Amino acid sequence: MLLAEVARVSAEVAGTSARSRKTALLAELFAAAPPDEAGLVIAYLAGRLPQGRPGIGWRALAREVPPAGEPTLAVGAVDAAVTELAAVAGPGAQAGRRRILDDLLGAATAPEQRFLRSLLSGEVRQGALDAVALEGVAAAAGVPATALRRAVMLDGSLPRVAAAVLAGGEEALRTVTLRVGRPVQPMLAGSAKSVAEALAALGPCVLEEKLDGIRVQVHREGDAVRVYTRSLDEITDRLPEVADLARALPGDAFILDGEVIGQGADGRPVPFQEIASRVGSRVDVAAARQTLPVAPYFFDVLAAGGEVLLDLPVHERFATLAALVPEASRVRRLVVADPAAQAAEAERFWADTLARGHEGVMAKGLDSAYAAGRRGKHWLKVKPVHTLDLVVLAAEWGHGRRTGLLSNLHLGARAADGTFAMLGKTFKGLTDEMLRWQTERLRELAVEDDGFTVRVRPELVVEIAYDGLQRSTRYPAGVALRFARVLRHRPDKPASEADTVATVLAAHPGLPQR
Numbered sequence: 369m370l371l372a373e374v375a376r377v378s379a380e381v382a383g384t385s386a387r388s389r390k391t392a393l394l395a396e397l398f399a400a401a402p403p404d405e406a407g408l409v410i411a412y413l414a415g416r417l418p419q420g421r422p423g424i425g426w427r428a429l430a431r432e433v434p435p436a437g438e439p440t441l442a443v444g445a446v447d448a449a450v451t452e453l454a455a456v457a458g459p460g461a462q463a464g465r466r467r468i469l470d471d472l473l474g475a476a477t478a479p480e481q482r483f484l485r486s487l488l489s490g491e492v493r494q495g496a497l498d499a500v501a502l503e504g505v506a507a508a509a510g511v512p513a514t515a516l517r518r519a520v521m522l523d524g525s526l527p528r529v530a531a532a533v534l535a536g537g538e539e540a541l542r543t544v545t546l547r548v549g550r551p552v553q554p555m556l557a558g559s560a561k562s563v564a565e566a567l568a569a570l571g572p573c574v575l576e577e578k579l580d581g582i583r584v585q586v587h588r589e590g591d592a593v594r595v596y597t598r599s600l601d602e603i604t605d606r607l608p609e610v611a612d613l614a615r616a617l618p619g620d621a622f623i624l625d626g627e628v629i630g631q632g633a634d635g636r637p638v639p640f641q642e643i644a645s646r647v648g649s650r651v652d653v654a655a656a657r658q659t660l661p662v663a664p665y666f667f668d669v670l671a672a673g674g675e676v677l678l679d680l681p682v683h684e685r686f687a688t689l690a691a692l693v694p695e696a697s698r699v700r701r702l703v704v705a706d707p708a709a710q711a712a713e714a715e716r717f718w719a720d721t722l723a724r725g726h727e728g729v730m731a732k733g734l735d736s737a738y739a740a741g742r743r744g745k746h747w748l749k750v751k752p753v754h755t756l757d758l759v760v761l762a763a764e765w766g767h768g769r770r771t772g773l774l775s776n777l778h779l780g781a782r783a784a785d786g787t788f789a790m791l792g793k794t795f796k797g798l799t800d801e802m803l804r805w806q807t808e809r810l811r812e813l814a815v816e817d818d819g820f821t822v823r824v825r826p827e828l829v830v831e832i833a834y835d836g837l838q839r840s841t842r843y844p845a846g847v848a849l850r851f852a853r854v855l856r857h858r859p860d861k862p863a864s865e866a867d868t869v870a871t872v873l874a875a876h877p878g879l880p881q882r
């Protein structure tokens with residue numbers, strides 16, 4: 369398929385707000401694409417490169433290269449060039465990359481060049497696109513979107529399933545199933561303001577402690593154990609404790625869902641930042657295991673004995689979990705079968721969980737299935753402090769002690785049109801270690817630096833605590849955060865899952881009038 373086709377449809381999709389029109393445009397494109405290229409087309413439309421970012425600075429990208437007159441560049445050729453770009457290493461790498469880049473841009477027409485530049489810089493990331501692309505693929509393949517969505521959730525990869533269904537239709541969907549060893553999108557939670565609100569929304573439910581660590585999905589088949597993060601990256605080697613524990617369990621074909629935390633000598637959980645640095649890629653695992661041992665606490669089981677359990681209700685999945693995992697390695701829970709009669713007991717569980725140093729509680733509908741990859745209304749988190757997940761849009765160079773470090777962060781929430789609306793700035797809450805880390809990360813994401821402010825690709829999510837909202841004429845959403853401070857970086861969370869302007873506003877119905 370020609371890149372020109374993808375670039376044209378991408379522009380048309382971005383230019384229309386009607387979802388049905390977007391779906392129709394994409395369906396037409398996928399129907400015309402060879403099935404084995406569908407994955408690549410989906411990735412490009414969403415602004416993703418399967419190879420990851422090939423380390424080209426914005427200056428190199430901005431250089432003018434005479435465009436081609438006619439569109440002849442195929443998506444396969446772009447993919448090959450990006451693979452080549454990613455492979456360039458060693459002395460002379462920069463010149464090598466420029467040569468490949470110039471050849472690529474030189475083969476592209478002016479509109480294709482624009483598309484390629486935004487793709488390579490990563491500046492345009494349409495997080496919402498995957499959902500529409502899925503509907504487009506379903507329409508092109510003539511299968512129900514719900515069936516396709518389920519297959520994608522089981523398989524974990526839209527590109528892979530799209531290729532299969534476009535080639536083999538509904539028949540191909542039937543062969544897609546959850547496999548031990550292949551990570552599946554984890555179920556996510558909505559939120560409630562209080563335990564009472566959660567009980568009212570869910571009815572009979574179970575309350576679990578919400579541990580503040582790293583989500584892990586643990587797969588075991590025979591003696592082979594693999595550990596994946598929330599974003600499905602494999603981290604088996606970084607958490608040998610988890611693999612050891614999984615290997616010691618009495619079962620040999622299962623998938624568990626849980627959270628890894630560390631505990632001090634007093635049994636209280638250590639701060640999240642320490643756990644996050646424990647799984648960092650440059651950590652000496654053997655040494656870290658001595659200084660900061662961690663342990664998994666499981667709360668769900670997705671498959672056991674080779675059987676898929678996703679559709680079973682929580683209480684049945686939990687019975688399987690309890691047979692597989694000893695109590696000491698499970699999260700604590702309270703079954704609230706009768707919310708009206710157990711309201712006081714539920715409040716005690718909440719108070720006790722907080723007193724033990726945990727982040728909050730999770731309430732889960734007793735009869736609910738495991739909705740992989742979805743932010744369900746059947747799981748509700750309740751935390752004592754209101755926090756937001758916002759995206760860093762830019763950062764200002766620090767002064768004094770912070771000279772040479774990127775400090776003051778410009779924070780944005782997702783707006784309805786797919787862009788980000790800035791809600792405020794903050795340089796508070798950042799430890800020296802966090803400042804160092806974010807400077808390094810934001811430099812990788814930089815698209816422009818005027819000496820004061822570095823504008824970045826909107827990819828880094830940060831969790832923010834704040835005291836409220838105030839009206840503001842300075843910011844595009846008409847509101848600004850009051851006393852925002854950074855709690856943590858969330859490199860594991862994609863910007864497409866950051867909070868939206870609408871949810872931020874909805875959390876503050878009593879916003880002071882001007």
Ligand SMILES: Nc1ncnc2c1ncn2[C@@H]1O[C@H](COP(=O)(O)OP(=O)(O)OP(=O)(O)O)[C@@H](O)[C@H]1O
Binds near residue numbers: 555
């Ligand atoms: N008992 C539990 N059940 C489910 N998830 C739990 C539990 N304890 C801790 N967690 C963590 O809480 C997260 C669920 O919250 P959510 O789906 O909102 O994701 P999140 O945005 O990463 O959460 P948060 O921002 O609150 O850390 C899970 O991803 C998991 O890491």
